[in-house]
Amino acid sequence: MNVQPVKKKNLSDHVVAQLKEMIVRRELEIGDKLPNERELCQMFDVSRTSVREALRVLELQGLLIRNTTGTYVQASFGGIIEESLTLQIILNSQNSYKDIHQTRLMLERELVTLATMNRSRENIMKLNGFTEVMENALSMKDRNLYIEADIAFHNEIALAANNSVMLFLHRTISELIIKVQRIVAIDDNAMKESLQFHKMILNAIETQNPNMAREALTNHLSDVDNRIKKIYKEDNYIREVLKNEKGNY
Incomplete structure (x- = not known):
């Protein structure tokens, strides 16, 4: 994956934007499991708080679903x-x-x-x-x-x-x-x-x-x-x- 470290304000917004772009470019497919929070922190060079906020936003938008086994890209966001x-x-x-x-x-x-x-x-x-x-x-x-x-x-x-x-x-x-x-x-x-x-x-x-x-x-x-x-x-x-x-x- 082509991930760019985030160095700006509103870090969670930039994590959201990059994850959305990955989904649009099909680097993340429907059903794919995301890396865990620690790995995402390292990938984006942000804190765990920023990652959690970004995941929460994407879940509310219907792009992600989280359960006990992890976080997944989902296709039910149309509704x-x-x-x-x-x-x-x-x-x-x-x-x-x-x-x-x-x-x-x-x-x-x-x-x-x-x-x-x-x-x-x-x-x-x-x-x-x-x-x-x-x-x-x-x-x-x-x-x-x-x-x-x-x-x-x-x-x-x-x-x-x-x-x-x-x-x-x-x-x-x-x-x-x-x-x-x-x-x-x-x-x-x-x-x-x-x-x-x-x-x-x-x-x-x-x-x-x-x-x-x-x-x-x-x-x-x-x-x-x-x-x-x-x-x-x-x-x-x-x-x-x-x-x-x-x-x-």
Whole structure:
């Protein structure tokens, strides 16, 4: 490893920076065990306090995991970054429900287009399964079950698109929309109309018709948007609803 001794102030910050660079350059791979604290002190020419602080920072960021056997590079930091981004959107007073909805619409239109080209047989089977669950939920008047199947349907589209970066962004944006949707009263008529939109989207993906998929998806999300606005007429109030959810993070 090409390690440079640290000779500046804020020594732990420089240890953090070098370890991050090693991970980016693949000098440290996912699953690799780091040297022990004494060896790290010698490598970076810093005190054990600086090393411990650096490891603590990287662990909080999700880049490292520590247990009784040592400290390891881990790959599960995506969820931590995702939660952090979601919280930043919620807490930024300049963000509004309108901004979030527009971003989701733009993102999901691209995802559904990619899904028509990249979907697998397994994706189609799962999407079919989710629409069946929605039908059952409608017959049982089970609002919660319907919402869960609805969420799963859209997540499967994002997976079918086969674009990991867009998938990450979708999860962040859709989580915020879902928090509002859960509060919106969904009656039988709303579920019936929503189910028809989902079936049209599924048919377009299955027949690989991107134009039909984009149109159906746009109409569906516009319908959702209109229903939310009927309940929360003032965008500022919707923003407050989102902010009140920050305790879940």
